[in-house]
């Protein structure tokens with residue numbers, strides 16, 4: 001089916017990324033999944049190809065493109081057969097570094113953006129804490145001003161690119177905020193690997209997304225220079241909230257693209273596999289299941305592209321993005337379930353891609369705002 005949100009330039013970009021993913025990424029991902037990390041050369045190669053700053057300003061080395069270029073990147077990276085690789089890349093390109101282009105000072109941008117775009121500086125986003133995730137306003141990591149620096153103390157958990165990252169976008173409390181308005185006391189900071197008082201306290205083992213490293217972080221009186229405050233002190237929550245629509249759209253894009261690929265795998269398998277004297281593709285029960293999977297994917301695609309186009313145009317899109325994220329990530333999980341089921345025993349085997357997709361895709365209704373939180377956002381706009 002034809003979708004008209006992409007231009008001819010986007011389609012050319014898609015071709016380039018698809019060729020790169022097929023030739024240089026897909027053949028490597030099994031080893032990276034096993035190792036639980038992505039090699040530095042991969043990030044540099046992405047940088048060389050100009051894929052890490054597609055819509056960042058050209059004066060810092062970016063591509064000067066639009067947000068839909070990033071959507072193309074997400075769709076094509078998701079096809080590399082490792083959700084972890086795609087997720088790590090998108091955390092870098094869409095879920096952390098855009099805050100620097102949006103809120104950074106000229107000096108911060110000059111210092112960090114060239115490395116981020118070249119793949120020399122890998123970014124991570126540190127919001128979630130052991131005691132709070134969905135309730136971002138309740139975070140308790142503190143940054144206390146002491147002259148020309150803040151002292152950062154607290155812990156973060158589930159941080160993607162956290163073990164091997166270089167630059168961490170960390171949310172911390174700089175004040176309490178008035179009663180009932182705790183979110184007003186939150187600020188964002190740029191924190192660099194290796195600073196005193198900052199340690200990766202644990203590397204976390206997880207169900208899927210195995211190629212992306214996930215960390216627990218500890219800060220103990222870590223001195224952060226005042227020039228590393230990102231944006232305005234006390235406005236971190238609002239700054240984060242403004243960027244969440246991009247992050248959530250991209251999570252939906254990754255889930256959706258993976259689901260489309262799992263459907264392709266399933267169709268190919270059903271055509272090939274024989275049972276009771278005919279291909280599985282001839283069985284009506286399975287044909288109808290495939291029809292349902294394709295229909296749900298198409299419906300999700302419409303929602304995701306609509307939300308992406310609104311976001312790209314700078315229009316209000318909180319409900320649309322929340323609906324797209326909720327629906328696409330849950331559709332992708334249903335597709336994963338049925339893709340494994342239709343592969344029979346082979347679907348449970350590591351050598352079949354649907355097995356990995358089934359594990360990877362379970363993350364998306366949890367990360368970047370859970371399905372329950374998406375429902376709350378949608379309902380709030382309808383009912384209050």
Ligand SMILES: Cc1cc2nc3c(=O)[nH]c(=O)nc-3n(C[C@H](O)[C@H](O)[C@H](O)COP(=O)(O)OP(=O)(O)OC[C@H]3O[C@@H](n4cnc5c(N)ncnc54)[C@H](O)[C@@H]3O)c2cc1C
Nearest residue numbers: 125126127128132133134158159160366367368369370372
């Ligand atoms: C692999 C992985 C990678 C991640 N990467 C990052 C990262 O890079 N940076 C980062 O900061 N975070 C990251 N996260 C954290 C992720 O964003 C959080 O796990 C998520 O926001 C949920 O927070 P929580 O785990 O504390 O769950 P909780 O907020 O404790 O929620 C537990 C359950 O309660 C439900 N719930 C909570 N509040 C409500 C409510 N008001 N109404 C109804 N139900 C509710 C939730 O939907 C969920 O089902 C990652 C998580 C994972 C698993």
